[in-house]
Amino acid sequence: MEADDLRIQVAWACRILALRGHGDFTLGHVSARGSEDSIYMKRSGLGLNEVTPEDVLTIDSTGIKLEGAGQVHREVVIHTELYRARPDVGSVIHTHPPHSIALGASDAGLSLLGHDAALFKDGVGVFDDSADLITRPEQGLAVSRALGSRRAVLLRNHGVVVVGKDILWATISALTLERAAYIQAIAVSFGGLRPMTPEMAERLHPDKYPDDYMADYWQYLIRELRRQRLDHGMPEAAQP
Numbered sequence: 001m002e003a004d005d006l007r008i009q010v011a012w013a014c015r016i017l018a019l020r021g022h023g024d025f026t027l028g029h030v031s032a033r034g035s036e037d038s039i040y041m042k043r044s045g046l047g048l049n050e051v052t053p054e055d056v057l058t059i060d061s062t063g064i065k066l067e068g069a070g071q072v073h074r075e076v077v078i079h080t081e082l083y084r085a086r087p088d089v090g091s092v093i094h095t096h097p098p099h100s101i102a103l104g105a106s107d108a109g110l111s112l113l114g115h116d117a118a119l120f121k122d123g124v125g126v127f128d129d130s131a132d133l134i135t136r137p138e139q140g141l142a143v144s145r146a147l148g149s150r151r152a153v154l155l156r157n158h159g160v161v162v163v164g165k166d167i168l169w170a171t172i173s174a175l176t177l178e179r180a181a182y183i184q185a186i187a188v189s190f191g192g193l194r195p196m197t198p199e200m201a202e203r204l205h206p207d208k209y210p211d212d213y214m215a216d217y218w219q220y221l222i223r224e225l226r227r228q229r230l231d232h233g234m235p236e237a238a239q240p
């Protein structure tokens with residue numbers, strides 16, 4: 001994918017995450033891996049809901065800025081270390097969504113209560129070394145170890161890191177994780193939990209999460225942003 005298209009996708013991903021409860025002042029960041037080791041990442045100092053393609057920096061595999069105006073987020077090592085550890089990952093998201101943080105601050109673990117949780121049938125990692133900001137490469141490496149081969153890791157008392165093979169998968173997975181945690185919080189208030197079996201989740205997964213659904217969900221979310229006039233500074237919709 002072209003650099004310009006990746007910048008646009010990163011900006012849309014930020015808006016989508018803000019729309020669905022991942023915003024937290026100017027915190028949280030999204031990146032996508034480009035060709036030749038370049039990484040496209042939201043700059044610091046902006047809320048997720050106000051990122052435009054011009055606010056997406058090009059950085060190298062060590063987190064040094066190559067192109068773009070503005071500062072690199074201090075937690076850039078989350079991105080650089082995960083890309084290094086996971087060649088299959090094309091996009092990394094770090095945000096502070098409330099229900100997922102609450103889940104990570106408990107001993108509960110994610111329960112297979114519904115279709116949302118079934119996306120995480122292989123489990124979610126937990127990083128509990130510390131609640132510090134992740135600013136040093138060795139901390140980023142520790143986060144990548146806690147993630148392992150999974151889609152998401154809960155940073156205990158801090159936030160989440162969600163990855164995907166591309167930005168669509170990473171974004172939809174981040175929304176789905178927060179929704180699964182939200183559903184679990186509601187279910188706990190009703191009483192004892194009745195999760196589906198791991199076998200059921202395994203069977204459901206390919207039907208519920210095929211590749212082409214991601215493109216449909218992505219386009220739907222962009223239409224929703226446009227309808228709500230939350231697309232300021234973004235490219236116009238392509239004319240038929």
Ligand SMILES: [Zn+2]
Pocket residue numbers: 027028075094095096158159
């Ligand atoms: Zn953070």
